[in-house]
Amino acid sequence: MRVIIKDNYDLLCEWVAFYILKRIEAFKPTKDNPFVIGLPTGSSPLGVYRKLIEYYKNGRLSFVNVVTFNMDEYVNLPKEHPESYHYFMWNNFFNHINIPPENVNMLDGCAKDLVEECDRYEAKIKKVGGIELFLGGVGVGGHLAFNEAGSSLSSRTRIKTLCKETIISNSRFFENDELSVPTTALTVGLGTIMDANEVLVIISGFHKALALKKCLEGNINNTWTITVLQQHQNSIIVCDKPSTKELKVKTVEYFSNLQKTTNIFGQPNHNYLSRFINSNDRIVVFSPHPDDDVIGLGGTLQKLDKSKVLIVYMTDGSAAFDKKEYSYNPRKQEAILALKVLGYKKSNIQFLDLPFYRNNKIVTETDYSMMSKFLESNDPHHIFVCADSDPNKTHLKCYEIIRRSELNDSLKYVWLYNSAWGDWNDKVNCISYLDEACFNRKILAIMMHDSQDPPVVFYDDNQPFYDQIVEKNRSILNPGFYEEQFRVIIKDEFKSRVVDFE
Incomplete structure (x- = not known):
């Protein structure tokens, strides 16, 4: 029964x-x-x-x-x-x-x-x-x-x-x-x-x-x-x-x-986080913009051991806010506030500020070198990489910079996640289920990115990200719950995984 x-x-x-x-x-x-x-x-x-x-x-x-x-x-x-x-x-x-x-x-x-x-x-x-x-x-x-x-x-x-x-x-x-x-x-x-x-x-x-x-x-x-x-x-x-x-x-x-631990049909969920992550594993979450982390995995971030997690913003998002409304770049402070909602401190955050973002988005050896050195010095066991494509292809550039860089020896798994722009369909092999309280904290974290409400700078949809994500994260097989989906792969598969975002 x-x-x-x-x-x-x-x-x-x-x-x-x-x-x-x-x-x-x-x-x-x-x-x-x-x-x-x-x-x-x-x-x-x-x-x-x-x-x-x-x-x-x-x-x-x-x-x-x-x-x-x-x-x-x-x-x-x-x-x-x-x-x-x-x-x-x-x-x-x-x-x-x-x-x-x-x-x-x-x-x-x-x-x-x-x-x-x-x-x-x-x-x-x-x-x-x-x-x-x-x-x-x-x-x-x-x-x-x-x-x-x-x-x-x-x-x-x-x-x-x-x-x-x-x-x-x-x-x-x-x-x-x-x-x-x-x-x-x-x-x-x-x-x-x-x-x-x-x-x-x-x-x-x-x-x-x-x-x-x-x-x-x-x-x-x-x-x-x-x-x-x-x-x-x-x-x-x-x-x-x-x-x-x-x-x-x-x-x-x-x-x-x-x-x-079971879905709506009573079948075991063998795709829970502990299947992949051990208690002492070091985790790095790469976020192309200062809000992709909370949009893509704001619920999962609450479940991870925060002492083992580093959130890395690859760009400062300076090209994606309304210059008429802000005389300064608000996005770094918004990212800090958003992660504070999820229980993270400034010590969990690093702004990498890769140079391609200010160089007409032209990736050079400098970007690859910075990423390789970062991975070598932090030596993570897991990296979370955004795998969808935003309208300006910044996500694609960030994905390719990580993929083509020198990956550290200790790396066990690469966790591919989607921000607001993509869906996995049948390619998922790990799902993180969120209850109402966890999901509501995620929504509040997204709301901390006030400069993106609504995100009208580069596309026509006036619906805020925190509204879009409600349907996107609503669980298919567990009604009443929400879910964040991941494609977890080993680093060799990641190195050979060239993604067509067109």
Whole structure:
């Protein structure tokens, strides 16, 4: 069982919706081989449905080859009734996406023969090849769908009499009138749910905390039917922090730590920093301009041992600020302030001021000599090199100066990073994940470069770098996190790596 803990309900919904998006993408459904998903009603999935609708409207997700089966429906409540689950699903989800009506399957609580309706539902699920992903919520009493306490752990779709607690809980949807709440319902069984290839359950809020505790720390039993998920080979619990309040601290820490080392599919992230960097390694970060370091790796800089890091600005950026606004070059001071935000001191900073920058950007032997001497005297084990190209090709010049210089013998790895101008696509072999607090400090550091807000001196985009970087760093496989991507190579590969920036 995987357990994903998010800070709040909104982040929980973002994670779940993105997971569904990626699962459908990976499945590559067709008309003859659709993606079959089980769906719940109630308040728990509403945020997920809103996000999925957003994906559809943005052109990121199509439901044309998706088939759905809902979990349950009240008995003798007409489809048109505003509290029927049929009405709920069409009003909150199906009417807003491009799913063909014939692909939607819901139990008919008004069928003449309810037993036959349940059997028909099971047969239809079997006919389409079973359910690929069953999305569910959980009741306060720990029940899945309407499989309340006492339900058989191998039960199938059937008629179920609702307990008093469920009727009281659901009366909030019926103007708090318990007498208006149906007393029976049709529901998929626990066996039906367990037959799915994967089950994902949403648990949110303080009032669900005991149900989560029973699910993760309790024994399998039919009093808390959610505990049956302990026996499913591919089950995921996605919860928010309020719902973890009954869990042991060790339980929360265990699953939280697992999140840090796996991606959205639960696959290990073998590309974390410690895979490459030892505790005593010396690190040099080369920044072409005085802001490329914080734009490209402002989050990663916070993770490194600052006593082992030297940030080197290869130019002073004097060609890239508005001379009408500033009578002096503000960029060195901005760089110092930005790194102070990230916890660095002046002793961590060196301005190399390579001569090519003031020589019409013509690189000479002097530039190579300065770089070779610098590498020899500092003898780093790792160097971070900016590998994207800015509009004026300064990044390219800096990259080539480092590449063609004499690299020191102790150098283990060259870390190629992008500033504001490039993306790695599929060439990444190391990702540094940033939580919200870490990323916010990075944004604040970028904001310290006031002369670049907005960076209109040499190109037409008025969007500040700190705005651009939000989408650029938003994690693809870990929703709610941000990431900085690197291509880590050995020095021989770097020496032969001629990059075409055109």
